[in-house]
Amino acid sequence: MNDAESRGEWALVTGSTSGVGRETALRLAEDGYSIVVCGRDRDRAAETRKAVESAGGRAVDLVADFTDPASVRGFIAEMKEAVGDGTVEVLINNAGGGMFSPTEDTTEEMFDAAFxxxxxxxxxLTAAFAPAMAQRGRGAIVNVGSLGTTAATAGTSAFQAAKGALMMLTKSWAAEYGPRGVRVNAVEPGYVLTPLNEHVRHMYGGYLAGVPAGRGAEPGEVAEVIRFLVSPKASYVQGVTLPVDGGKNAVVPL
Structure with missing residues (x-):
């Protein structure tokens, strides 16, 4: 039994019904955390919970629409009731997505949904759970951004602006909570081979040709980096945004 398991600690992984979030939830369960699974689809949330339990872990599954602040607030209250006296030691802000369209075609509703x-x-979520982490003097938060915050593409302005704001919050929260023992970091994935991205894979031929790794990332490859940032192995890593993009951000195609 490791420390997380012995202390009965919980990890909240948003968007953990598929892709990077699901793989992250499974890996943190292996590390002894009890998992709060959440997403918009009740059946997929239950499937991830069952996968954690089948591997010997403990989990609860909840449903929320994170484009609706009222739903988020309701989720927080429901989650606190579900975990009871359990402590939330890890927060993975993974749920995300974009409303892709030219700026002039982006409605105010689409813009608001992206933010x-x-x-x-x-x-x-950070305001709800980071203060208790800080009071205990330990905890980890990982925000999942996008390569789109370092290199722009046309037609994704609202999404890229929102992810850019999240990367700045990573630094702000490191300054705010880091001195009290809470490590806050972020990852910036490039193209990830998730079910959500499957239907647009044909659009990324030129992008992938410029990736030194020569391919997109498997969800588990991003999840392993998140797992590292949560772990004691990253005990002196704070306020960083780590690209997980196969080298795309490091090279200029000629």
Whole structure:
């Protein structure tokens, strides 16, 4: 039994019904954390919970729409009731997505949804759980961003602006909570081979040709980096945003 398991600690992984979030939840369960699984689809949330339990872990599954702040607040109350006296030691702000369209075609509703999902939901969750982590003097928060915050593409302005805000919050929260024992970091994945991205894979031929790794990332490869940032192995890592993009951010194609 490791420390997380012996202390009965919980890890909240948002968007953990598929892709990077699901793989992260399974790995943190292996490390002894009890897992709060959440997403918009009840059946997929239950499936991830069962996968954790089948591997010998403990989990609860909850449903929320993180584009709706009222749903986020309701989720926080429901989650606190579900974990009871358990302590939330890890927060993975993974749920995200974009409303991709040219700026002139992006409605105010689309813009608000992008910021609610990618900025306001992580903000509300951090405000709800980071203070207790700081009071205990330990905890880890990992925000999941996007390569789109370092290199722009046309037609994704609201999404990229929202993810850029989340990366700045990573630094702000490191300054705010780091001195009290809470490590806050972020990852910036490039193209990840998730079910969500499957239907647009044909659009990324030129992008992948410029990736030194020569391919997109498997969800588990991103999850392993998140797992590292949560672990004691990253005890002196704070306020960083780590690209997990196969080298795309490091090279200029000629």
């Amino acid at each position: 609610n999902l990618n900025v306001k939901a992580p903000y509300l």
